[in-house]
Amino acid sequence: MPQRLPDTSTGTSADTAELPEPEPESPHAERLQELLAGLNEPQREAVTHGEGPLLILAGAGSGKTRVLTHRVAFLIYTEQARASEILAITFTNKAAEEMRGRVERLLSRGTRGMWLMTFHAACARILRAEAERLGYTRRFTIYDQADARRLIRRCIDELGIDPKRFTPAAIHSQISAAKNQLHAASDYREAAGSQFEELVADAYERYERELLRMNAMDFDDLLFRAVNVLELYEEVRSRYARAFRHVLVDEYQDTNHAQYRLLQLLVGGGRAPVRGERVQLEGHRNLAVVGDDSQSIYGFRCADIRNILDFRDDFPDARVIKLEQNYRSTQTILRAANAVITNNRGGIAKRLWSELGDGSPVHVRELEDEHAEARFVVGEIERLVDEDPTHPAHAEIAVLYRTNAMSRVIEDALVRREIAYQVIGGTKFYERAEIRDAIAYLSWLANPFDVVSFTRVANSPRRGLGQTSLARIVAHSATTGISVWEAAAAPAEIPGLGAAAVKSLTRFACTMAELAQLVEQRLPVGDLLEAVLSRTGYLEALEAETRGAAEKVIEAQGRIENLDQLVEVAREFDAAASEDDDSLDVFLQQLALVADADSRREDDGLVTLMTLHNAKGLEYPIVFIAGCEDGVFPHSRALDEGALEEERRLFYVGVTRTKRELYLTYARQRSVFGSPTYSLRSRFLDEIPAELTDCEEELVLSRAAPRARAAPRARAGTAAWTGHGRPGGWADSRAPDAPPGRAFRMGEDVVHAAFGEGVVTSVEPGGVIVVRFAGDGSERKLMAEHAPVRRVRSG
């Protein structure tokens, strides 16, 4: 918020570069000594770097967060920056919280005023202050993935696009990618080469119009619009650029183009101008980025690894510091990780080393199926906790997996053995229907144009306002240009609305008008939320269910509990928040950007379960990685898309979470979508030198022929044919490192020697693609490798 931005008009006098060595009599001298003690040489160099660009290449476990937090403290102690002049960006809320806590401990005081948050949160904050310049109000709504997808679905319905042929998800991911490259709808249209891309352009244009009309932004817009506003208004850009005298970015390898551009706008610098691109900006260039190209795992979110690889092109004078000493893992684990990652090409050479000794070998286990795997993991956890000489606590153990769906079986096994655990991520608190309903009520109160929230809430609880009535209300608001709120307030004006619907809507609008009064009166959001839940009849409807049919009772009770929890969250917010005029907006913004309420707890005697992606940045003495099978990890879809190297980096991330004991397990058989699938052990397992593992038979065989053991199992995989009509299983998709050009993607235009032109409507495991042909409209499954089919060059 601009009013909170410090006045930095006073120039830069004493607080510039030259003070790595503190004056002995400086008031902070003692604290500075303390701060720098215990850092190794390169770490200290990074922490005490003065002004100007800084690239820290930080291998896994090399004390990256330590360097960042200490650097922030250093900047403040040496008075190179005040708290409010620091912008420190992380990728996840979890990381931001972690960092805030550690900085507070270092400074032994609060960090208020410091912008320590995710990219998205920082952008949202900038936009709440500046969005009016772009035609939004400051109370704009943030649509999450699900909301955005609903809206896209409506757009493509209205365009008459067959949602079977082009799914909302496929179109959304195209639009999302475009936004992350800072391509507006018009840019996308210009570049569109295929029929599919033309359709996406139509959808994109409409979607954008709708978002603006609804005064709403999706996640990608937060970045895109923030960049827009900084590019369009030099005065805004320079204000923020001056305000943030030091910008620090964690996980820089995961930045995408929009994020990259945002940073350039804030600090100046940038690559040589590309045609049509405005680069080369004035600025203080106090940008410190930390990252590890080997841990880049967000390519699917348009992360561009070149941002870190080319940092020195952007800032030729950048100081580059490598952190290569690992303080986390045993030598064995590091060797295993390094051995795997060397199979990737390119990247920045690093020599990670550790003084922690060899430790145990990597434990590799083959199990019959996912249930046996889960039992093994749980049994081993019990054994370690009871028998291991180090007596690890449950909290020191993490179980990692590739996809959220895999947690279930492991959870079951843990429950059976009565071991307490926590799942990070997965089914998120805020994705539950009742929570989303409650939030939608609040969103519509805050933003009367928010059609998505209105349609979610209007008939929940049941008020007899079905699809047809809702469509009429929305259409009326669109044609007359009034907000849905206003449209709903005057039901009689809406053409075609039935008498019953008019009556019902009148009542509903009245209730909402009353609640809007409460918003006007600045009721604390906790109280407001309670009022919403009771006056709209939402809670009542749920309570009615607890007295109804037996099966639904438990569920309804759970929902009520969840809502109580949300009220609790709101009350905590009220307690913490200052007396803001717009607390409802701030609260909603916070909810939109914080993924899960039940966040990670420590020292709680809980085993932790999470996806490999969620594990980034964390460490555990004991780590299990389950599902090390080709097709699962590396994921079959990643293989199809030629993203093997990214999967390998993900594996690297998983392995390097481990301090001491690493378990890699795989199952010969696993149920996928309810039907049994046979698979081979992950190729990544074979990339670990056998002498580092405890699987002795493997040692002999895999030296001779790495796939020797796998081969017979490939034949065992013949059962896949008898199994459940998934011919080939993963075995065929195994064509190692297939050139990325080979893989077909959904929506691509292709031409077949016999059937003519068509479009890829789905990509299946085993190199099978489904193509719908324009000629006769037929849909056929083809083996991508062998069928006489090729991609039509778009354009």
Added chain:
DNA sequence: ATCCTGATTTTTTTT
């Protein structure tokens, strides 16, 4: 408008 049922689809990964 709502509810039921059978069919179809879903699983990457996250802000």
Added chain:
DNA sequence: AAATCAGGAT
């Protein structure tokens, strides 16, 4: 196996 969807009956 679970969740969502489409179509039809009430």
